[in-house]
Amino acid sequence: MADIPANQATLTTADGVPLKTKLRQTQRRMKMRALGLVLPLLAFIAVTFIWPIGLMVYRGVDNPVFSEVMPNTNAALARWDTQADEIPPEDIVAIVARDLAQARRDKTMGRVATRMNYDLPGSRSLITSSARKLAKIEGDVVWTEEMVKIDKRWGERKTWMAMRLASERYTMAFYMAALDRTFDEDGNITMQPEERQIYVTLFLRTVWVSLLITVLCILLAYPISYLMATLPLRTSNLLMVMVLLPFWTSLLVRTTSWIVLLQKQGVLNDILVFIGVFSDEGRIRMIYNMTGTVIAMTHILLPFMVLPLYSVMKTISPSYVRAARSLGATPARAFWKIYFPQSVPGIGAGSILVFILAVGYYITPALVGGESGQLISNFIAFHMQKSLNWSLAAALGGILLGGVLALYWIYNKLVGIDNMKMG
């Protein structure tokens, strides 16, 4: 091919446009068309996935109550020199007191009271009753004296520090609480009192249970997937239907059928009593505890392990193992050195799928977990539905999300996400 001199005049198309420009135009049109095709999906993902998750993470730090209900309090308390004064000086207290009285008149002090109570247990009635009484006071008074007269807790540093922290527009308090931590009287982070520490234990338990379930799923799914991948098509299709059958059954039906099987007066206990493994009094508890959660969730998540494993194993030609055998490897060695390494991408994909699903599982532990089989997701649901502390629920969810992302990152570092095969 002849070399084109660098200083040669630029090539143009028949209508005189430089060739490069024309090429760029054509390519841009194609790119726009491609973008147009994926746009609906991108929009869908943005609206239903990215935005709500972002909102959730944001809600964990968002703290709008004081700024909406008692707009002057935050700025006032921020001026309080906590090193110098035990409690805020009178001018700051006056602003807070007027804000409280106004909140009472606006019928909004309930929100402040609820918010305060998260950080300082018992302060709910302090706020509501104080606000009620402050609203009746007219004219110039010494507010500090009045408030201490209403409730002596207004004379305590603890109360004011709690309010100072609770009044900030954005707060780490919920994320702290989600990690069993709180702020002490001087605003330092400390552990919650021991009898209130629960979430770290739950996070660890959730991770541990999810790992256990993942390992159980690998152990159960590996042989069955291997069988399905090696059997003739007709037999393996039958097996596949049997694996998928529970998949098509409602989650609730499956979970409740485990209750029927495993409960104390259930089928399994009846059989064991009948064949004399233990007496009628010795019936064992297999559900409403951790065992029940693990059994039911392993069953429910098993297809998520079988399917990627099967699709990976299906691509492993039997001639690899045969080659290894002909080269002198025993069946066990041929399996471990040749077959197993090739099935690892399937294990990786299945494990990530099962682990992430298990970490966020909620219905099954709620139904069969009893008191010891509850996971972090059940407490997120509790704070969403019962205690209405949505901010704490968001913080718990945010930490869970962060953990899963970290895990994904580690997996990518160790195995490489490109090695993950879904089929």
Place this chain on the structure above:
Amino acid sequence: MADSNEPIVRFINVQKSYDGEILVVKNLNLDIARGEFLTMLGPSGSGKTTCLMMLAGFEPATNGDITLNGKPINNVPPHKRGIGMVFQNYALFPHMTVAENLSFPLEVRRMGKDEIESRVTRALEMVRLPEMAGRRPGQLSGGQQQRVAVARALVFDPDLVLMDEPLGALDKNPREEMQYEIKHIHESLGVSVVYVTHDQSEALTMSNRIAVFNDGIVQQLSTPDALYERPENAFVAQFIGENNRLMGTVKEVNGESCTIEVDGGGAVIALAVNIAGKGERTTLSLRPERVTINPPEGSVPNVFEGTVEELIYLGDHIRARVNVCGHDDFIVKVPNASGHAALKEKTKVKVGWEFEDCRALDA
């Protein structure tokens, strides 16, 4: 080591059935000599691959014995047979490098590190790929993968190497290159090779002997030239090389020659190879290149008049389709030599052949 005159492999009355109803291998008796390159050739479903799998130990024989070096191996698992094998799709371990693939059989045999290294280097040099040791199989071309597969099957010095259609996935050029390469490796190492293929030209190129399989039976076991020149039945004649078939009835038998009444009319004198007797049906087999156009008067016993139906120009020769004795698919290869007969379509022409080139076989 066993007596070098003893066959390395013997199939003795071996039968194989997968479903208990149909015999895939009907009754195989086959001896493979030490150092031999034996090809099992046949169409798909003829039982050749099954025989190879039984020899490798991946399929048990339903009946009969297979011996290796004089010892029955029916109950010896594959990894204790010490047979090298090259697979159709190479079966190189994708998660290992080329060097790791090659050292696998050596590690299994607990060889020392240095020994493994020198053997791997030697094997790679043998297949002319020493610089590829660190690559993964996926980074090699098809021909390179094939060479690695051959090297791996040979690296632990087996007496016997099995090859199951190893060149099936290659394009024409690397394929022919590899044919010679495998042949040379076989010759230089003196290893016994059992080679399975459905490609007759591959079989003819490489083998010492060829066993033609059809329908679970070895139809003929001969050297390549004997197989082509002297097919013993109609299947072999048809399967190996190009072949004109004329159906007819035996009219007369005179020692090694016989006279056949061809179905379309005309009597042909042919070599009696495999006929049942007078009055029985037979198939005449005649190679297209053994037919002469317009032979000199009296030079050959068989001369017939026919019509040229079609001419195809192929460079080194011209294929003529001629209607002879009521068979309009009679092919004649006319060499493109100087002074060859000039043919025109739809003209009458005389064709003739020697009686020993025309073999009367089973119906």
Place this chain on the structure above:
Amino acid sequence: MKSFLKLTSLAVAGLFAASAAQADTLTIVSWGGAYTKSQIEAYHKPYIKKTGVTINSEDYSGGLAEVKAQVEAGNVTWDLIDLELSDVVRGCDEGLLEELPLDGLPPAPDGTPAAKDFLPGTLHECGIATIIWSTIYAYDKTKFPNGGPQTMADFFDTKKFPGKRAMRKGPKPNLEFALMGDGVPADKVYEVLSTPAGVDRAFAMLDKIRADVLWWEAGAQPPQMLADGEVAMATAYNGRIFNAVATENMPFEIVWDGQVWDLDLWSIPKGSKNKAAAIEFIKYSTDTQRLADQAAWISYGPARASSIPLIGKHAEAGVEMGPQMPTAPENFKNALQNDCEWWADHQDELNERFAAWLAK
């Protein structure tokens, strides 16, 4: 940002209630089961007959979550909701409930004004009480042939009365039960609980029976657990036990000692489109006769003094209902009213502490 929040909440609320309210339709939300049936028989049916208003009855499982979602989204589809007192107090504080005019309520038949006729503490600025219900404990008579437990202390005495217990999974009202079981008189319970030592004392009491306790979450569970023989005694809502005894002939016996009673009230979610119609319905359903009628369907006591003499027999089982009420004098001797203000102050802390205690 706020409108973003509203939009998400809107989507959430849309899941819960899809139907849009119409002017002549009231959406009334209650707890379902026998309880909703008693309201339909005593209130809804006669009201529909009288006014022609269509009533759309929906079930929920308690709490303020749905109300909060609807109010935050500005799309309130519920018109009237049957709430527990603690939720009324909280919902009122957080501005989730409408304030109700107390002056329009009908007086008693003898002319006593409503404000005096309603039992003390049953009228709230955001809710009008209809019934008094109670958490008691009940036992299976067949498990104690030589006489069953009589007092709250007996519930915590696994030596004298062996067997599994079922309790609600949560601190409320187990802490009250524990203190009463430890000998604290009903009127001192919250005083003791307000000190850290009192809470420790209650948890210590629960520790004593912990190994024998199965936990329930839904009100339908304890009678079922008793019927299955899984437990010998169970804390439960008195109406559930009464139903199991009256309609299914279960051998259960209620122990009224140490009962913790509470109220259910009508409330209107803030921003209801049919507020006026809902108030009309409240006035109708809380008159003396209507409250007495409801007691013929379920063993929860009417919130009006004037209704109590009008209580008759159970509409289906024919049992005299008067003695089945939590408020009947012989049942009410050692009774404690659930202090929702106290719980509002301490539930966040105690829920966590209880969960941590359970997980130990």
